[in-house]
Amino acid sequence: MSSTTAIRGARYWIRRLIQAVALFTIAEFSYYGIFRCPFAVPYVSCANCPVVQCPGKQLWLIVLLGILASGLLFGRAFCGYACPAGMLNELFSKVAVLRGKVRGKFAAVAGYGKYVAAAICAVLFFGMHNPRWAVPIRTGEFVNSTVLTFEHAFPLWLIRTSIVVGTLLLGLLIPYFFCRFLCPTGGVLEILGRFSPFKYRVADSCTDCGKCDRTCGLETRPERDNCTNCGECRSVCPVDAIHLGTAAKGRGPQSTA
Ligand code: SF4
Ligand code: SF4
Ligand code: SF4
Numbered sequence: 001m002s003s004t005t006a007i008r009g010a011r012y013w014i015r016r017l018i019q020a021v022a023l024f025t026i027a028e029f030s031y032y033g034i035f036r037c038p039f040a041v042p043y044v045s046c047a048n049c050p051v052v053q054c055p056g057k058q059l060w061l062i063v064l065l066g067i068l069a070s071g072l073l074f075g076r077a078f079c080g081y082a083c084p085a086g087m088l089n090e091l092f093s094k095v096a097v098l099r100g101k102v103r104g105k106f107a108a109v110a111g112y113g114k115y116v117a118a119a120i121c122a123v124l125f126f127g128m129h130n131p132r133w134a135v136p137i138r139t140g141e142f143v144n145s146t147v148l149t150f151e152h153a154f155p156l157w158l159i160r161t162s163i164v165v166g167t168l169l170l171g172l173l174i175p176y177f178f179c180r181f182l183c184p185t186g187g188v189l190e191i192l193g194r195f196s197p198f199k200y201r202v203a204d205s206c207t208d209c210g211k212c213d214r215t216c217g218l219e220t221r222p223e224r225d226n227c228t229n230c231g232e233c234r235s236v237c238p239v240d241a242i243h244l245g246t247a248a249k250g251r252g253p254q255s256t257a
Contacts, residue, residue, distance in 0.1 A: 008235045015081055015230060022082035026063060029056045030084040034164055035146045038132045038157065040124045041184075067185070068192070075193025079179060079186060080228030085168060089179050092171035093217040102174045103219050111180060111225050114187035121184045133157035176218045180226050190225065197246045200229050206241040 032054040033042035039049070046060035056063075070078045079086045093099070102110075124130055134149065134157040150158070170177040179186050193199065200222035202212075212233035213221045220226045222233065222242055234242045 011231055011234075018081045019087055023084055023087065026055075026059065026082070027084045029054065029059050029063065032056060034085075034161065036149050038134045040128070040131045040133055040156075040160065041121045044125060045130045067189070071189040071192035071196065073196055074198050074229055075196040076186065076189045076226070076228040078189060080230035083185075085183075086179055086228070088168065089171045089176045090217060092169075093175035096172060096175040098174045100214065100219065103213075107180065107219070108225070113181040114183055114190065116187075117182055118184040118187035118191075133160070176226070179228075180218060186226075193227075198229075198244070199223065200227065200231060200234065200242055200244050203241045203243060205239045206237075207239055209238060211236045211238065212242060 029043075032051065033056065036051050036054065037043070037049070037056075038051065039045045043056065043060060044064065046054065046056040049057065067078050070082075134153040150161075153161070164178075167178045167182050171179075202222050213219055215233050215236045216227075217232070218226045218228065222229075229244075231244065234244075
């Protein structure tokens with residue numbers, strides 16, 4: 001085995017290992033945030049939450065600070081390495097029927113959806129003190145308590161949760177639909193990523209062949225909107241123009257992905 005192949009293999013398994021650790025530590029918290037959290041904006045008001053068995057009561061601050069710090073340093077790396085919903089999207093993207101079909105101008109405009117979602121969350125949290133829309137009345141079994149939450153949920157909670165679940169499922173049609181177009185966390189990390197020093201970059205030697213964005217599950221290229229710094233595209237570049245670093249080795253031709 002050549003050293004390049006070994007490095008590629010190591011990169012792949014390191015990402016999978018980090019994903020496994022993240023699943024083990026925050027998957028349950030992620031589940032509660034979507035299916036049982038009574039707040040309009042989940043994951044950020046855990047200190048005042050009545051859902052006593054949610055692991056977020058212990059984890060939320062460290063997770064929140066960790067996500068922000070990772071965004072400042074590595075852009076959307078949280079999406080590519082640790083987010084359970086991102087892993088679900090990655091799985092769905094393998095079978096998405098409209099793979100390669102939703103890109104260009106439409107994708108660029110739809111991409112603003114995640115910034116709109118982030119702005120709505122900011123208004124709800126800072127302007128409206130994160131309203132509590134439903135109080136789950138049961139703190140028992142995992143599945144039963146989720147069912148009861150749905151049965152007794154306030155209509156606005158049902159609308160919010162249906163939008164999140166529905167757009168996550170849309171990932172079966174359009175790869176990474178939620179991550180590319182609607183996730184508010186993705187929107188915030190995308191903005192932080194503009195200033196983050198460590199990211200995958202494209203060097204001057206790029207020939208604009210497009211192999212990277214055809215390989216990428218998010219249908220993008222390094223340094224462009226939605227790149228999560230996963231590094232998967234690096235191995236397909238025929239001129240080895242993709243590298244991880246703090247400084248660009250110059251820009252390749254800029255075409256719309
Ligand atoms: S965009 Fe949102 S759902 Fe997707 S991986 Fe990032 S944080 Fe998770
Ligand atoms: S462009 Fe490359 S590094 Fe960025 S998300 Fe796509 S495959 Fe990963
Ligand atoms: S970075 Fe590499 S794979 Fe992507 S367009 Fe340029 S030459 Fe092609």
